[in-house]
Amino acid sequence: MDKKEPEKFFNIIFNSIADGVFTTDDEGKITFFNKAAEEITGFTSDEAIGRYCYEIFRADICQSRCALKEVLKTEKEIINLPVTILSKNGKRIPISISAAVLRDEKGEVIGGVETFRDLSVIEELKKELSEKYTFGDIVSKNHFIHDLFNILPNIAGSDSTVLIQGASGTGKELFAKAIHNLSLRKNKPFIKVNCGALPDTLLESELFGYIKGAFTDAKKDKPGRFALANEGTIFLDEVGDMSPSLQVKLLRVLQEKEYEPLGATSPKKTDVRIIAATNKDLSELVNKGKFRDDLYYRLNVVKINLPPLSQRREDIPLLVDTFIRKFNAKMGKKILGVSDRVLRLLLRYDYPGNVRELENIIEHAFVICGGDRIELDCLPREITGGQMETASSLPMEEKSPFDQAEAEVIEKTLKKYGGDRIKTAKELKIGRTTLWRKIRKYGIA
Amino acid sequence: MKVAIPLFKDRISPRFDVCPEIWIIELNNEEVINQEKCTMGGFNLQQRLDQLTSKRVDKIICGGIDNFCMDHLGKIGIDVIYNVAGQAREALNLFIKGVLQPGFYCDGKKEEPISFEKN
Known part of the structure; x- marks a missing residue:
């Protein structure tokens, strides 16, 4: 076989697949740009080759945390990271990227390879579905809530x-x-x-x-x-x-x-x-x-x-997606979703605190989660602990040690000032309203 | 006339909406009479557009820019030379000479800049 033959063969393969593929040298300059990459970005292979990848690819992460730089540094692959690129004609295109190190036959690093998939159609479908189940900031596919959507105007x-x-x-x-x-x-x-x-x-x-x-x-x-x-x-x-x-x-x-x-x-x-x-x-x-x-x-x-949320469980996956989008935007993360086990658990839980509790669970998971998917170990212990009891079988809520201590201090100070809340608040260096709220919270007479 | 160039290090930023810095140059005929670099890191799109308006910029030489921004800038009277890539200083020189066009690649090596205009 001619020495050029394998290269030609690989070009045919790479130009036949639907995913965009480009490779770079160790300086980040493009060395290969397949047909799908041309179609998605709008740049031709001739325009792209020899240029810095960020000038052609134009992803929102290129200037802050370049995926290829990261894989070259860590030598760990990146898989399905959702980003947005700007095509040659000024259109924002949602894509998912995967990046890996490119090595020669001796195993030496010679650059990087990035593959990417156009998510425009999927995102459009998601948007349509989400609009169907959304009213202002309220998300639901529950029939009762939908009846409310209809009469709300x-x-x-x-x-x-x-x-x-x-x-x-x-x-x-x-x-x-x-x-x-x-x-x-x-x-x-x-x-x-x-x-x-x-x-x-x-x-x-x-x-x-x-x-x-x-x-x-x-x-x-x-x-x-x-x-x-x-x-x-x-x-x-x-x-x-x-x-x-x-x-x-x-x-x-x-x-x-x-x-x-x-x-x-x-x-x-x-x-x-x-x-x-x-x-x-x-x-x-x-x-x-x-x-x-x-x-x-x-x-x-x-x-x-x-x-209550326990009577509209069909909304849980939708709400989980909504909160993931919200916290991705708020915390600058790129979490794709929850694992099947997590979703199963969330669907079984009783949510005494309703939608707000579900939101808090997802926020907690965002803080803990280091990967791109929320796993069981990212959830609060009270959700995963024991046998995932239903609310009815959960023990009565107890004060946390901090709450217990706070309640005791408030009680003692109130006693010291004969129940005078103004003096108590002054002594504790908190506002009168805060004191009043805490008295209510801890049931202090 | 005031010209703004979104920067990524010493090159033209590939995207106006996420560029970390912008270089604003005041020209009198072909002479630079004033220049400054303003940080844009952490700014949202509206803040970026407000920054350009407050600095009374007349023209932007930039890399990628989405159609929404193009329209908005057009409405407030800021002219855009888009899809320009490469060295920011070279792009400015080409602009001063009156030859810079959308799609120019200013790589500092080739005698003739390569152009790939928007399709």
């Missing part, structure tokens, strides 16, 4: 008060934002208030504001959240935790469209849409006399009940 257009009920982490705020963004008020503010995170007096001044001189520290007028949300939407989260006296004031806003800032002598008019949310059963609270029935009926004009 009508709800948004109505300007009625909305009550969203669902366990923690089911996405109440996302739905509230989606309603606001679809409404005529979308260009006005969306203001969120967590009614369960603030003590009564603070919550009142947060909601309605105060005027100069209303109390000792009121040096100037401060607008409340209702004033800030004027012409927009106010989202009252954990409305079931509101005290009876504040419930009366909120009722007045709903009935009269007016409120009085602290220390004011005359009412202020407001034009705000109210979306309330709770993780409690408000009708139950009404029956127990803990929530005003007239306020409940005012809030409950349109009610949305959000199911």
